[in-house]
Structures are given as C-alpha cells and as structure tokens.
Amino acid sequence: MSAIIELGGVRKTYRSGAVEFEALRGIDIRIDTGEYVAVIGPSGSGKSTLMNILGCLDVPTEGHYVLAGEDTSSLDEAELAAIRNRRIGFVFQQFHLLPSMSALRNVELPLIYAGLSRADRRERAAEALAKVGLAERLDHRPGELSGGQQQRVAVARALVTEPALLLADEPTGNLDSRSTRDVLGLLDELHDAGRTIVLITHEQDVAARAGRSLVIDDGLITSDRATAAAPAGATS
Numbered sequence: 527m528s529a530i531i532e533l534g535g536v537r538k539t540y541r542s543g544a545v546e547f548e549a550l551r552g553i554d555i556r557i558d559t560g561e562y563v564a565v566i567g568p569s570g571s572g573k574s575t576l577m578n579i580l581g582c583l584d585v586p587t588e589g590h591y592v593l594a595g596e597d598t599s600s601l602d603e604a605e606l607a608a609i610r611n612r613r614i615g616f617v618f619q620q621f622h623l624l625p626s627m628s629a630l631r632n633v634e635l636p637l638i639y640a641g642l643s644r645a646d647r648r649e650r651a652a653e654a655l656a657k658v659g660l661a662e663r664l665d666h667r668p669g670e671l672s673g674g675q676q677q678r679v680a681v682a683r684a685l686v687t688e689p690a691l692l693l694a695d696e697p698t699g700n701l702d703s704r705s706t707r708d709v710l711g712l713l714d715e716l717h718d719a720g721r722t723i724v725l726i727t728h729e730q731d732v733a734a735r736a737g738r739s740l741v742i743d744d745g746l747i748t749s750d751r752a753t754a755a756a757p758a759g760a761t762s
C-alpha cells in the first residue's frame with residue numbers, strides 16, 4: 527500500500543500575545559490509501575488542530591506533512607489551496623451549507639473552482655446527490671432538509687470533486703441517532719468503494735466503525751490500533 531498521509535514530528539504552537547500553547551506536541555502518523563481511520567480524543571486534545579493540518583487549512587509549527595507524495599511544507603498559500611481543492615473533501619459538524627442555495631447548487635460550488643461548464647457541474651452534482659440518496663431533494667434548500675439530509679448534502683459536496691482523501695470532523699456531532707447511523711453507513715460505503723477517510727470523533731461507538739483508531743490526548747498520539755476483525759490468516 528502507498529501512503530497518502532505521512533506526518534513526522536508535527537508540532538503546533540498557538541500564540542496569542544505573550545501566551546503560547548502547544549496543541550500538538552510531536553505527532554508521527556502514516557495512513558495508507560484506502561484506510562478508514564478514526565481519531566478519537568477528549569475535547570481540547572488537539573483533534574481539530576490535527577484535522578486542519580491534514581486538510582492543509584493550517585501548517586505545522588514544526589515537522590513535516592507529506593500528502594500523496596507531496597511535501598506540503600514547501601508550499602505557499604495558493605499552492606495549499608490548490609492541493610486542498612484537488613485532493614481533499616471536508617465534512618464538518620455544522621454542515622457549512624449555504625442556506626439560500628438549493629442542495630444542487632451547494633454541491634456544484636467546488637466544481638466552479640475546477641473550471642467545469644454549468645451543464646457538467648449540474649450533472650456531476652446531481653450524480654453525487656443521487657449517491658448519497660438525495661436524488662429527490664435536488665431543489666431543496668438546507669432549511670427544508672433534516673440534519674441527517676443536510677449532512678448527506680455536505681458529504682456529496684465533499685465528494686463531487688473526487689478527492690483522494692475525505693476528512694470528517696465530528697460529522698455526527700449534531701445528529702440524532704438515526705441520522706448518525708445514516709451518515710456512518712454512507713461513510714462505510716465510501717470506504718468500501720476505496721476512499722481514504724479520516725474521521726474525528728470523541729465517541730467510541732462512532733470510532734468503532736473505522737478499521738483503525740488513533741487516540742490523541744493532550745497533543746500526543748497515545749494509542750494506534752486496528753479496530754476491525756483481523757483479516758483471514760492473521761493471528762495475534
């Protein structure tokens with residue numbers, strides 16, 4: 527398997543005025559293409575900070591991050607934005623959909639940056655929405671959809687550019703248990719189809735869906751283990 531993510535010696539220090547806070551204190555992680563990895567840890571442990579770095583939304587203070595063979599530490603803002611657009615899909619706890627736009631228009635948005643024609647955008651967006659089970663809801667605005675449906679629109683938006691990596695930060699944190707099952711089922715399907723997924727959560731039962739879980743505590747990885755049944759022939 528080839529690595530899609532390699533983090534080495536990653537530290538992140540936040541500075542506000544004279545106060546410094548080290549949110550990540552030396553993180554080494556390798557994630558291979560096609561893995562489904564949960565990152566679990568208590569509130570304030572550094573999960574979102576790690577996600578921001580994995581998503582090229584922020585850069586480490588120290589250490590290196592190689593994404594799909596490309597060392598991101600040498601990239602400037604514009605290059606990071608380009609890599610983000612090309613390689614990464616994001617799903618957030620708060621959905622972050624534009625309330626005045628239909629589901630279809632929300633999902634089309636990332637394709638505008640990809641330079642597709644209007645007709646191609648609509649077709650790709652409609653396909654992505656059909657994949658998440660919302661073919662009948664293209665013209666609905668977020669306010670006319672349930673929380674679970676809104677999060678499925680967000681997943682469609684994350685996938686419409688066919689990114690190599692899907693990053694989800696507490697994607698079920700605002701959902702009831704039925705919608706949670708729904709969205710987790712969707713992530714399972716995406717993983718089965720070969721997507722690499724990194725899911726951040728503070729709930730053990732959500733993490734249990736992934737094949738591997740990393741525990742982060744106080745800015746350090748304290749555990750890294752397989753959570754699914756071992757493949758046939760493997761012994762432990």
Ligand code: ADP
Nearest residue numbers: 540541547549568569570571572573574575576
């Ligand atoms: P989690 O997502 O696990 O709850 P975060 O990564 O959001 O944790 O935050 C980790 C720590 O870093 C927390 O103590 C938080 O207060 C601090 N922190 C996060 N973002 C900033 C920031 N922009 N400036 C200063 N401190 C921050």
Ligand code: MG
Nearest residue numbers: 573574575695
């Ligand atoms: Mg967080």
